[in-house]
Amino acid sequence: MKDYIEERAVEIAHYIIENKATVRQTASAFGVSKSTIHKDCTDRMVQINPALAGQVRQVLDVNKQERHIRGGMATREKYLHMAHH
Numbered sequence: 001m002k003d004y005i006e007e008r009a010v011e012i013a014h015y016i017i018e019n020k021a022t023v024r025q026t027a028s029a030f031g032v033s034k035s036t037i038h039k040d041c042t043d044r045m046v047q048i049n050p051a052l053a054g055q056v057r058q059v060l061d062v063n064k065q066e067r068h069i070r071g072g073m074a075t076r077e078k079y080l081h082m083a084h085h
Contacts, residue, residue: 006048008032009040013049013056016041022063 008030016026023041027034041060045053 001044001047005040005044009044009048010052012037012040013045013052016059017052017055020059020062023060 012026012030015021015029019025021029023034023037027037030037041053041056045056
């Protein structure tokens with residue numbers, strides 16, 4: 001694996017853990033796709049640093065559990081804004 005890919009994967013992992021960031025937020029911050037974030041966090045991180053990969057997994061699992069709540073809140077905001085125009 002190329003060095004810069006490993007470095008990016010580690011940076012992404014730290015970013016997710018420190019900011020409790022979602023895959024979408026992280027992809028936007030790093031200017032890469034959600035698929036790249038997933039691949040870095042799951043496949044690559046397990047090879048590079050299994051302990052760090054476990055921490056990232058915990059944050060992503062929490063995000064996944066809360067996903068439906070965030071989606072509902074976004075929809076609510078959308079319709080609240082539409083009502084005011």
